[in-house]
Amino acid sequence: MKETWQEAVSDAVRSRTGDGLIEAVSGPEMPVLIIEAGAIMDVAQVLRDAASGVEFRVLLDITAVDYLKYPDSHPQRFAVVWHFLDPESGRQIRVKAFLSGGESPPSLTSLYPAANWAEREVFDMMGISFSGHPNMVRILMPYDYEGNPQRKDFPLEGPERAKQIHGELLGNKALTSWKELHDL
């Protein structure tokens, strides 16, 4: 029984998007659809309109992963991850798309208003913008902030981070001591 709805969903997605669906795998806790980033609108439409018999009416979450320092290789540096939920049956599904830094997948705001803030958060933290989003601005960090904190090349702390912040003030020369920073 468990296999059936997962197969029904992936078949429905495949018939709608064609090559947009790269792979349908079963994760340890829920099925995972790996798709082309550009096909997310069609995939979400299929999932929401219950073409497969499971009505994923809730967009549970959107996030992104930066695979820059991951030990195993991945097709692209970033992956955007969508989680959908069917509140009737409690079933969840994960949709995942790999993309490079410059790509911008379509926004789901017109289908799910929940995507509005979630996509802004991804934009804020990972620097992945969504095309067609009504208000693609930062949400958690200050509006004039530079950099995307959740990226793996963004340092957590230390002189490297200080240099990044005060790089202009220091005239791009290396920071030798904390005192130097203090004197600015």
Place this chain on the structure above:
Amino acid sequence: MTRRSDRERLRRQQATVLEWESVPPPLDLYQEEAQEDRIVLNLGPYHPTMHGVLHNIVTLEGEKIVDVEPHIGYLHRAFEKLGEVYSYNQFLNCTDRMNYVSAPMNNIGWLVAVEAMMGLEVPKRAQYVRTIIVELSRIMDHLVSMGILGVDLGAFTGFLWFFEEREKLYQIIEKQTGARLTTTFGRIGGLRCDVPKDFVDDVRNFVRTFPGIFKDFDDVLTRNRIFMDRTQGVGVIDAEKALSYGFTGPNLRATGVGYDVRKSRPYMCYEEFEFDIPVGDRGDCWDRYTVRLREMLQSLRIVDQAVENIPEGPYRIEDPKVSLPEKKDVYTKMESMIHHFKLIMHGVRPPAGEFFFSTEAANGELGFFIVSDGGMNPYRVHVRRPCFYCYSAIRELLVGGTISDAVATVSSLNIIAGELDC
């Protein structure tokens, strides 16, 4: 004031012109005046009714809200980034500070997610104690949020009664964890230590006395005419919209959708307990209030069943790769010392891969998305916060209402800034 007097003069001039020439004034002049009458009001960042550091820029026409611009992020502490350098047990401290009104629920959400990822079977005794503490903190959360809703609308008495009850719960939790607010309850694989001797008596005592206080609160507030007028038909959202905005938890159930993670995908041992899912029908503030009130009684039912049936046995997994050995063994046995050292220095290591697991927190579905590379720190942690999605519909809820409705609506949604910004 100068603007006001200018406008008065203009109006007088206009009136005289009108009398004189008796032609209707150009329409756009009136529209301009209506625009001018709009007031931009900053609700927050620090405002007593905004429950934490929330910032709403509200455009008012008279008392009517015509536009809302929410700004969040004032309490952003980058827990997701910190999670990448903390070990799995250390990250537990960060989860305390998310929804700080019911910290044990976040702790358990994280622990259950990591345990599910590692495929660990936690002993029954630990499951039962966790269930009791989690359900008590659900009551704790609802006590605060509904008490505060009363305070925001001018009813102070019930709030104080509820705070007395919350104090009893805090004492139960303090005896177990040593902390009141930032509890860091439980560890991966079970609990930090077994429950204190008087735990069962304390909980039984609470289960016995709480319904009386609950009834008092219910009598004084629920059917209060003023309270009903201020909350019924205010901040309405229908089921369709609520689902599309990603509402979960009591806020969704108030619209009539009976979705609860504890029933849909039971975790811990919720399938062993009998309880109902209260639902509302209109999705207004009053429904959100009554759903939470009724949920407290259901939680009390679960606590009652759990506390009467706590099984004996170990309170954590006896696996040296997951839980720390006994302290006396560490000092006397070579093997235990090595296990202790390994666990402290190299941590608990879930298998590589990604995992999403959600639990029912007080405000809705709290999900943790963990990407592991097999190391001691998560490669990436993402928290699906229920508040974040409820609050993103704030424009939908507030526009068209009055400024006093805004206070009731934000309060009834129970937005916790620590969870919102994470």
